[in-house]
Amino acid sequence: MASVLRRSQTVLNSLCRRQFSASPDGNLTTHAGKSMNLYSAINQALHIALETDPRAYVFGEDVGFGGVFRCTTGLADRYGKDRVFNTPLCEQGIVGFGIGLAAMGNRAIAEIQFADYIYPAFDQIVNEAAKFRYRSGNQFNCGGLTIRAPYGAVGHGGHYHSQSPEAFFCHVPGIKVVIPRSPYQAKGLLLSCIRDENPVVFFEPKWLYRLAVEEVPEDDFMLPLSQADVIREGSDITLVGWGAQLSVMEQACIDAEKEGISCELIDLRTLLPWDKETVEASVRKTGRLLISHEAPVTGGFGAEISASIVERCFLRQGEQNINVLHVVRPFSSLHNPIHILLLCLCID
Amino acid sequence: MAFQVRKATTKIIPHFRNGMGFFLGPLEMGFFNSYSTHLRNTSFSAHKIGTRILGSENMPTHLFSRRFESIKVGKQLNCVNDDRDDQVLEFPGGKVKFTSQLSFIPDREEERIPCFRVLDDNGRPCMYSNFTQVSKEVAMKIYHDMVTLQTMDTIFYEAQRQGRISFYVTSLGEEAINVASAAALSLDDLIVPQYREAGVLIWRGFTLKEFASQCFGNKYDYCKGRQMPVHYGSKRHNYFTVASTIASQIPHAVGAAYSMKMDKKDACAVTYFGDGGTSEGDFHAALNFAAVLEAPVIFICRNNGWAISTPISDQFRSDGVVVKGQAYGVRSIRVDGNDALAVYNAVRAAREMAIQEQRPILIEALTYRAGHHTTSDDSTRYRPAQEMEWWRVAMDPVSRFRKWIESNGWWSNEAEAELRSRLRKQLLEEIQLAERSEKPPVADAFTDVYDVPPSNLQEQEKWLRKTIKTHPQDYPSNFPL
């Protein structure tokens, strides 16, 4: 057991040292721009959002001084305390306030300090934000609301600083759920979320806040929502993931390649509403699907993907030979390294 | 184990406040209540407290270390005999005076917060009341709209009993809060309602046809037939759409008010909720946010004594709702909710302060839910018939206001009879029309979930249409395809 843990720790460490890539060939990036980490990319997106829209507001716990992850650094100084401000420590208040602000035609960008603490706001997100437009017959909407929350394992967070709660929100029609995998993606997707006409929950992979570095254009750009991204092309198996888990999966693809397995890796990016077509097309080509996420496997979003793909590619068309595997990363801090072994197992 | 320890200490712990640094948690709150009567205006000596604590040695030290410290300090102070009361602590929020008196803030004042009223039970203006007189025109509209609400409630309630609509909620007994508060506001003020404030919409000109269309969920319903009856909403009337969820609308009013503040609007947000709603976290979150963010918002609590079958004695032990404002730094008033003139005056003053001073105001209106909770409820099972009868007859806000306009010579029996029969006739017509109108099309089930229907919803719509085609006999014919 100890040696197993040691081995996976080595894999993890090598991952951490590796510069993060967003390009299909696995090399350091192709986007012309400044080299920056993920939190700086988020910070830049927020600067642009506030700069380009006088009706944009950024608020949450400790947001005024820059936020505990530094994502809001410099915003209050630049755009004033009326537009970038601390709120009381109360998640249901933050989201409820944000809904009212957004309903008046503003871009309300709310920060929940950790995704682990988003649950007090669950009712406001599920019963209010998601249904605001529908229940009013489109007379009112809170589409200007974006809720940012750092999610996922960092290696020492235990139960309350590591959770990946995305599946809870993917069950809720009326909101969008978006998770970026890298600095470039984070900036482009966040700007799209902020400017989207629907409430969005945007989970940021906090493991990568400082770790992931890539070239990010300094200008104002957006990446499309509900469009998956094929990170690397392959012919033997399709791998689907999102957020920080993709860095692990990318390494697995490289390892599998050495053993002669050609992997196609897809970043879902938007989990709700998700891009079935891209995943379906890939699985039709490879005939195999592996889904991996950090969140618990039972009732996880992987189950939705595997059910939909089996239904589309297998049941409807009567195709054979589709194998679906569903792998998770447990969120106990001690067991973090184990998921990599699971991955190796799957590829075997 | 931990539980036992806590239990052993409850004799003394409940009387400590959070800020003193050794409050244990919600487990003790029940005891707080039962002991509170003995505690009023009493202070304990350090010696007494010391003995009791020393009696509970098996407590986890991390909870009690500060406690022992504070007692030691207390004893030292006594020895030096230095009990000057003029020393202060400079603390964020202002100077805090030190005191050598070990005394607790009482759980409540001896006297309850008084209730502002203008008209007495017989509709006579109280002497020396400093109220703003309403014009005849405004008074007549207030009365007209209260009677409209009362009549609409009676007829829609009947329609539900006959099975013509699925559900209904009356505002019986709360007509004055509804209409008179609306009268004191401007149309630019945003209404963020619960479900028992249809009178605000009446005041703003929402027509009986519009009410009927929503309750029958026909194609003229602005909510496109998606919600239960009485979940009204109208952009044109600056009235957010009602949700069934209790209290979840309250923080929205704060966000909206903040936007109005940023836009330097000459208007405020006004949110309504019940006594039951004040137990929800959203109420507390909203009051606190509004105070901290200095938002021009008026919180109007209709304290009607009941939350379905739960009496306020099971809801809270504070002196009602009005006292909760001060703890959050929110200016507050208690008003007689069955006195239209009092409600009108309180809301008018609140609005002026909210907008001029950019601050939140809390209004607690005392009233009574004279009807059942909803058409799904039979309140005779949990409250005495005499109680209901007394509020309905002796305390009825509509007749009280009528006495006042009659005493002014503005109203007569003939006018009354004419108004009521005209409204009745009009309502019966609207009900028939609304009932016969076409339902919203099936496509409306899938639109407005997002601004544009995404592919998954388009796919689901296709499935539904396919199913309708294969099972046409199961599809209700009054919903256009």
Ligand SMILES: Cc1ncc(C[n+]2csc(CCOP(=O)(O)OP(=O)(O)O)c2C)c(N)n1
């Ligand atoms: C969050 C939530 N919990 C429970 C309910 C069920 N419910 C509907 S109305 C109600 C009582 C509300 O009482 P109050 O706030 O005093 O308003 P009133 O009906 O007296 O106007 C309850 C418990 C609900 N709608 N929402």
Ligand SMILES: [Mg+2]
């Ligand atoms: Mg009530």
